[in-house]
Amino acid sequence: MKTKAVWYPPQQAPDPELAVFTTEFAEDTDRTGKTLNKRYRLIRRIGAGATASVYEARHEKTGARLAVKVLRRDLYEPLRDFFGQEGRIAARHNCPHLIQAIDLGEVRGATYTVFNFAEGKPLRHLAGNSGPVSSTPLPWQRLCRIILQVLEALAVLHKSGIVHRDLHSSNILVDESRDDFTVVIDVGFAAVMPGRRITQAPEPTRTIYGMHSYVAPETLAGCPPDPRMDLYSVGVLMFELLTGLEMIEYGRSFGKLAVPPLRVLAPGYDIPEAVDAIVLRALSDVSMRFASAEEMAAAIRAALAEVEADAEAATRRRVLRPAAAIGLGGAVVGGLLVGGLLLATQPSTATLAAMNIASEPLSRDLQVSPPASGPPLAKLQPRVPQPSAQEPELPPTPPQEAPASSPRPTPTPPASAATTSSPTASPTMTSVSSQVVGQQARQRMQVTAEQRLIRKARRSILECNPDGALAKAAVVIKRLTDGSVDAKFNGRSVQGTFGRCVADYAKTAALGPDGVLKFLL
Numbered sequence: 001m002k003t004k005a006v007w008y009p010p011q012q013a014p015d016p017e018l019a020v021f022t023t024e025f026a027e028d029t030d031r032t033g034k035t036l037n038k039r040y041r042l043i044r045r046i047g048a049g050a051t052a053s054v055y056e057a058r059h060e061k062t063g064a065r066l067a068v069k070v071l072r073r074d075l076y077e078p079l080r081d082f083f084g085q086e087g088r089i090a091a092r093h094n095c096p097h098l099i100q101a102i103d104l105g106e107v108r109g110a111t112y113t114v115f116n117f118a119e120g121k122p123l124r125h126l127a128g129n130s131g132p133v134s135s136t137p138l139p140w141q142r143l144c145r146i147i148l149q150v151l152e153a154l155a156v157l158h159k160s161g162i163v164h165r166d167l168h169s170s171n172i173l174v175d176e177s178r179d180d181f182t183v184v185i186d187v188g189f190a191a192v193m194p195g196r197r198i199t200q201a202p203e204p205t206r207t208i209y210g211m212h213s214y215v216a217p218e219t220l221a222g223c224p225p226d227p228r229m230d231l232y233s234v235g236v237l238m239f240e241l242l243t244g245l246e247m248i249e250y251g252r253s254f255g256k257l258a259v260p261p262l263r264v265l266a267p268g269y270d271i272p273e274a275v276d277a278i279v280l281r282a283l284s285d286v287s288m289r290f291a292s293a294e295e296m297a298a299a300i301r302a303a304l305a306e307v308e309a310d311a312e313a314a315t316r317r318r319v320l321r322p323a324a325a326i327g328l329g330g331a332v333v334g335g336l337l338v339g340g341l342l343l344a345t346q347p348s349t350a351t352l353a354a355m356n357i358a359s360e361p362l363s364r365d366l367q368v369s370p371p372a373s374g375p376p377l378a379k380l381q382p383r384v385p386q387p388s389a390q391e392p393e394l395p396p397t398p399p400q401e402a403p404a405s406s407p408r409p410t411p412t413p414p415a416s417a418a419t420t421s422s423p424t425a426s427p428t429m430t431s432v433s434s435q436v437v438g439q440q441a442r443q444r445m446q447v448t449a450e451q452r453l454i455r456k457a458r459r460s461i462l463e464c465n466p467d468g469a470l471a472k473a474a475v476v477i478k479r480l481t482d483g484s485v486d487a488k489f490n491g492r493s494v495q496g497t498f499g500r501c502v503a504d505y506a507k508t509a510a511l512g513p514d515g516v517l518k519f520l521l
């Protein structure tokens, strides 16, 4: 019997008293060229995260290729314990899919952890995008094989009583040259489950750690760490990478959000119902989620096997068909096939109907039971390819000052994103609705180079947009004839942290002399 894709709304309301851990963005000293403890030569900085800088390094004696993570000096006090814990957790396992630490230390104000170097690029970059999610969905079989490796790493952590808590698409490195070999990194905000203990673990607090939309609803409600919280994050990862849409931050839309089947949001990508069901289950209320990483992995394996078996059966049916019958009906079958292919380039009538019904359940498969007294559920907007992605004229918007402080730098939509259907109502919806990422290769080819640039620029800028900062703005990036760039927000040069980030992006924008890029954020 096929599993139905059903989403059960989380029941715990966010606790407004809980503080979310944030860090102010700050330039970190670049230590490239230095040697730590006469052992680790820092060759180049490969990552400047929210809490640390990561360098590619060489061991002076063995020549081994390593990654050295140096804690930002200004975060020593609040994060010293977490940093030490990260090294200890990452050193005490032998799972190939979990990053391995080999040393930690402190020298002249630099607190560092040494890891084996993990080849590959962050999962979110796999489809060639720099934004928080790939705007082009990944084929589901490929993603499932990556997720199975992530679940293997999680199972190892969970068995030791550890919850990762910060799983997102930048903390998973995938090596395409080794058949998508996958490594989970950054156990820096891991938590130990009640009743378990590891040496010098930071004291439990009521602070929320993790990346906005990836944080499980029950975490926001103040529940103690539980492995199923990580499975929610895996659900968000799968949702984002299978649809190319950003998951709306649950805490901001409690009781107002319905998650429809992925096949409705990304029609044409052949997401099997079994996979759809797995993702919706991972995103459901904690009581309905998979009980463990192993259970979720088993469901994914079963889905892969089921589809393979169906495909084999279909091949067998074709092979067994009598030659005479093929000869006789060849012309008719050929005609039907052509018709079928043409039809397949459009979403099915049922899907279209589901998309258009705003006040009815999105599909018969989705049995959403809203919280008893909550407001009506809003729906994520289906991903509909736009025939022409001409950028709209930039409306004048009043200039705003971007604040200097930033939590973990990720774009998150305002609460209204969940309830509005206006394509420019929020950064998320703007980018979603103007993507011309079609379900068909034919449509994908219509995406012009300029549209690609705009999409990339928007995502990069939103990514460093401090939470709660400027959500809407008219951005104009200009390459001047002398090669320098000029970036303006609502007609003004941008300043502060956000301004620097926009300017930094602008410098990398592949614009020819006098080239101009205009778009709405």
Ligand SMILES: Nc1ncnc2c1ncn2[C@@H]1O[C@H](COP(=O)(O)OP(=O)(O)OP(=O)(O)O)[C@@H](O)[C@H]1O
Binding pocket: 046, 047, 048, 049, 050, 051, 052, 053, 054, 067, 069, 099, 115, 116, 117, 118, 119, 122, 170, 171, 185, 186, 188, 408
């Ligand atoms: N062992 C490693 N091998 C190769 N690259 C690594 C390794 N560890 C980290 N990186 C690179 O450095 C980047 C930042 O690492 P990490 O996520 O651990 O730092 P962070 O300060 O905790 O970042 P954030 O908090 O923003 O997620 C990663 O996205 C990855 O590209």
